[in-house]
Amino acid sequence: MKKILIANRGEIAIRIMRTARKMGISTVAVYSEADRNSPHVKYADEAVCIGEAPAEKSYLNADVIIRTAQELGADAIHPGYGFLSENAEFAEQTEAGNLTFIGPLSESIRVMGSKLAAKEAVKAYDIPMVPGTEKAITDIADAKRIAKDIGYPILIKASAGGGGKGMRIVKAEKDLETQMTRAVSEARSAFGDEAVFIEKYVASPRHVEIQVMADNHGNIIHLFERECSIQRRHQKVIEEAPSVILTPELRAEMGEAAVKVAKACDYRGAGTVEFLMDENLNFYFLEMNTRLQVEHPVTELITGTDLVELQIRVARGEKLPLKQEDLEIRGHALELRVYAEDPLNEFLPSVGYLEDYSIPSGRGIRVDNGFEAGMDVPIYYDPMLAKLITYGSTREEALQIMVEAIDQYTVKGVETTLPFGKFVCLHEAFRSGNFDTHFVANHYTPDALLAAQKDAARTAALLAVKQYTEDLKKLRLPKL
Structure with a gap:
């Protein structure tokens, strides 16, 4: 493998290129x-424009991406995360084009891409699952009967869902029909698949995930857990490893359960x-993400591994x-996702021109970054600018480094989640x-x-005054 095309953009494209360069592999940016x-274009050995700004005309255009890889003599395609990374058809097209897909087999993607199919696949391995339906539900009467058996509150979820879309919490039977109709509609709009299922709603959940890695020779390992419970709109903002609980x-x-899930597909x-x-502390299988995760750096730091390698x-x-x-x-x-979002305005995207942009550095600080000063933050893609990751010998040290790193970070032109990250780390x-996953609902408001x-x-002002007073005392001349 001498040349890899990275079918992605921003910080994850640069992250993959760094490892490829370390391994003596040349890279193609699209x-x-x-x-x-963008920085990822400049960082690559070669770069090709593949289309207009909207993702469906560029980063989601599988045919153009594969053709570009073939024309430039690439051996493989790395999809990163998002875009085409969990698209089984893209994996198949890549392999059919005599290119290596750096990811799982298409059938594994297909099985784990459907929450219902995933549950069916792992059922034989005796893995704990939240009580719920094993098939898609469309009939309201059936839904009411099942919900009554499970017991309220329940959660309606899109089978093909992700990122909180097609998800509704129902606390009482009177709300079931309305919420189910909304969930089906949103699932159809977001994923082209209106299949939904019902499961028991876990009232105070933690979101804990296990990193696995498997080869073609039957070897599967897990690289411990990540705690991902700090979320807004069912999407992660802060992750850490290991979990404190x-x-x-x-x-x-x-870890053993996660390895079994990998074996199941x-x-x-x-x-x-x-x-x-x-x-x-009872745990239940939720889903499997068949790609590299946004939060993979925290696992790399605590295990001393390079997951991309x-x-x-x-x-x-x-x-x-x-x-x-x-x-x-x-x-x-710890990892903080630095989104161009306004935490004082319901975390709405904050697009604009980056007048000033400088990232922190120093011991225990890693920034996987995709932007620089003078760039526009486009409206077409996920609003994440970078990932700020800190490492310490203890959780307390990692937290302290994170707070100091946030203070060093400079962003002018857009609002970001940096202030929210500091709020969480000091709470x-x-x-x-x-x-738990309700941290934002329970503890966070713009006023807070x-x-x-x-x-x-x-506090900073008082400390400055104190230091100033002490400095004055040191400077005073002794009386004669």
């Missing part, structure tokens, strides 16, 4: 007209098995160079580990963020 001057015994049990490459965990080695047919007993957790890592519920910022400014 870009839309909106991304002509897992015991060694529970970690091993969840004949998995190859990097994948993530997601679990819900209730207040009694492992992906490439597996795609080349190599055996995994690691065994389960070789892996251990060292230290603690007692997060610092104590006593939080503004109050926290005022308190921080007041």
Whole structure:
């Protein structure tokens, strides 16, 4: 494998290119007209414009991407995450075009891409699952009967869903018909598939996921867990590894369950098995993401691995160079997704011109970045600018480095989630580990963020005055 085309943009494209360069593999960047001057275009060995700004005319245009890879003599395509990364047809087209798809087999993507099919696949492996339906539901009468058997509250979910779309919490029977109609409509609009299913709603859930890696020789390992419970609109904002609530015994049990899920779909490459965990530390299989995760850096930092390198080695047919007993957790890592969103206005996207943009650096700080000053933040794609990752020997150290790194980060021209990240890292519920996926609903409001910022400014001012007074005392001349 001498040349890889990266079918993505921004920070993840650069992240993949860094590893490829380290391995002596040349890279091809593809870009839309909106991304002509993006850093990932400059970082690659070669770059080709593949279409207009809208994703469906560029980054989702499988035919153009594959043809570009063939014309430039690429050996493989890495899809990153998002866009075509979990598209089974794209994986098949890539392989049919005599190119290696750096990811799982198309059938694994297809099975795990449907929540109902995924549940069916893992059922034989005795993996805990939230009580619910095993088939799609369309009839309201059936839905009411099933909901009554399960017990309210329930969760209606799109089978092909993700990112919180096609998802509705129903607390009472009187709301079921309305919420189900909305969920079906949203699923049809977002995914072209109106299949929904019902499961018991876990009232105070934690979102804990396990990273797995599998090769073509029957070897599967897990690289421990990530805690992903700090979310807004059912989408992650802050992740960490390891989780503060897992015991060694529970970690091993969840890791074994994740490996079984990978076996259930004949998995190859990097994948993530997601679990819900209730207040009694019971865990339930949620879904499997058949790609590299946004939050993969925290796993890399605590295990000393390069997950992209492992992906490439597996795609080349190599055996995994690691065994389960070789892996251990060292230290603690946190990740903040730096979105161009306004946390004071319901996290709505904040597009615009980046007048000033500088990222922090120093011991324990890693920034996977995709932007620079002078760029526009386009309206066409996910609004994530970068991922700010910190590492320390303890959770407390990683938290402190994160707060300091946020203060060093400079962004002018758009609003970002940086202030929200600092709010979370300083909040007692997060610092104590006593939080769940309802953190935003239970603890966060724009007023709370503004109050926290005022308190921080007041503290900083008092410390500055104190330091100034002490400096004056040192400068005073002794009396004669």
